[in-house]
Amino acid sequence: xxxxxFLWMILWSASPAWAIGVDAAPLPNPAQEQRARALxxxxxxxxxxxxxxxxxxxxxxxxxxxxxREHVARNESDAQIKAFLVARYGSWILFRPPVxxxxxxxxxxxxxxxxxxxxxxxxxxxxxxxxxxPLSPEEQHDLERITRx
Amino acid sequence: MRRLVSLLPFAxxxxxxxxxxxxxxxxxxxxxxxxxxxxxxxxxxxxxxxxNKPALRxxxxxxxxxxxxxxxxxxxLPCRVEQPQxxxxxxxxxxxxxxxxxxxxxxxxxxxxxRYGNPYQRVGIDESGRTGINWGITGVPExxxxxxxxxxxxxxxxxxxxxxxxxxxxxxxxxxGDLVP
Numbered sequence: 001x002x003x004x005x006f007l008w009m010i011l012w013s014a015s016p017a018w019a020i021g022v023d024a025a026p027l028p029n030p031a032q033e034q035r036a037r038a039l040x041x042x043x044x045x046x047x048x049x050x051x052x053x054x055x056x057x058x059x060x061x062x063x064x065x066x067x068x069r070e071h072v073a074r075n076e077s078d079a080q081i082k083a084f085l086v087a088r089y090g091s092w093i094l095f096r097p098p099v100x101x102x103x104x105x106x107x108x109x110x111x112x113x114x115x116x117x118x119x120x121x122x123x124x125x126x127x128x129x130x131x132x133x134p135l136s137p138e139e140q141h142d143l144e145r146i147t148r149x
Numbered sequence: 150m151r152r153l154v155s156l157l158p159f160a161x162x163x164x165x166x167x168x169x170x171x172x173x174x175x176x177x178x179x180x181x182x183x184x185x186x187x188x189x190x191x192x193x194x195x196x197x198x199x200x201n202k203p204a205l206r207x208x209x210x211x212x213x214x215x216x217x218x219x220x221x222x223x224x225x226l227p228c229r230v231e232q233p234q235x236x237x238x239x240x241x242x243x244x245x246x247x248x249x250x251x252x253x254x255x256x257x258x259x260x261x262x263x264r265y266g267n268p269y270q271r272v273g274i275d276e277s278g279r280t281g282i283n284w285g286i287t288g289v290p291e292x293x294x295x296x297x298x299x300x301x302x303x304x305x306x307x308x309x310x311x312x313x314x315x316x317x318x319x320x321x322x323x324x325x326g327d328l329v330p
Contacts, residue, residue: 046287059252060287063278088285090185120158 020055023062027069036072039081040065044093052095184285184293184304191218191295192283196273199255199262205247205273212297215325217246217318219269219292219309220281222253223261228290231308232265238314239268244322248272251281251289294321 027033037054043064045056053061053068064085071081085093097103135143186192191210198204210216219235221228238244248269250258258274275281284293285304294303303321305313 060282063282067279067282087185088283089287090183090285116161117158120155 023065025066025069027073029073032072033069035078036065036069039068039072039078042095043068043082043085044095046089046093184301186285186301187304189301190299191293191301192280194249194273194275194280196249196280197255197276199259199272199274202262202267202269203271205249205271209247209271210295211299214245215297215302215322216295217244217292218249218295219246220249220251220275220284220286220289222251222289223257224253225289227308229265231290231310232268234309234311234314235268236266238309238318239270242314242319242322244318245270249280250274251286252276252278294318296325 027036040054041052043053045051045053045058045061045064047058047060048056051061053064067085068081071084076084082094091097097106099107193207194205194210196205210218217238221231235246239246246268248271250261250272253274254276255274258272262269262272281289284291290308292305292309293301294305296302303317305317309318
């Protein structure tokens with residue numbers, strides 16, 4: 001009984017982890033706020049660079065969240081809002097960089113390596129090692145040379 | 150031949166490891182994030198002026214000389230550290246520097262300039278921080294070289310050190326023929 005209570009308490013005390021992207025002024029329209037938060041999760045915090053705008057506590061992130069909310073409230077599309085930020089900060093601010101000539105390797109590199117690696121493995125295991133055939137004269141000669149040593 | 154081919158994945162792995170280690174141990178990663186505004190016209194500025202100091206407006210960013218625009222703040226420690234270099238640029242080397250105080254208040258900026266010196270020919274305060282965001286800054290200090298045509302030629306991330314002045318900034322003014330030797 002105590003164990004379950006204890007587990008429940010621990011899980012409950014972790015609930016503040018959900019309190020991300022909470023600023024003084026969320027958008028009054030819940031659907032818009034939801035859309036803004038979804039966008040923020042896709043944008044990089046440029047100060048704490050592996051966090052999203054939604055997660056980061058940096059001042060710049062607070063400012064950029066406010067900007068995202070303003071643009072969402074003006075009914076701009078996701079593409080427009082991203083373009084606004086990319087024009088100022090570059091595609092680095094997007095967690096998902098655009099698929100261009102320069103980023104082709106970034107996007108498809110892992111897949112290419114997976115295919116390469118798989119083909120290497122398949123080629124090795126698929127080669128049947130046939131030990132039952134008799135030795136050819138050269139192989140017989142090599143064998144005698146080696147074992148005589 | 151088959152042995153060479155079978156070594157290929159291993160060689161590729163080594164090449165990747167070398168690449169990753171060399172990039173990860175790069176001491177100045179922030180410098181690599183080049184401003185996307187290079188070559189573009191300097192964005193407009195919307196700034197609160199400081200009392201008794203020449204204001205900075207968008208039209209001031211069009212020459213006739215190349216200008217250094219310096220984003221700073223009274224609450225920023227590296228900005229205090231770079232003040233002597235800015236004073237040197239401004240007083241000794243006669244480079245026009247315009248200051249933008251980012252996310253700061255008039256009283257704090259006035260006190261800061263009083264205490265550490267004022268290298269700025271023009272200065273303004275970006276109280277909301279929006280001008281800074283339009284220039285793509287991620288913090289202070291950051292400095293920009295603006296051509297006489299009003300385009301951004303160079304963005305300096307972080308504080309300006311003595312050898313930055315000699316190696317990165319002054320060459321621009323010398324090259325543009327702006328300085329009388």
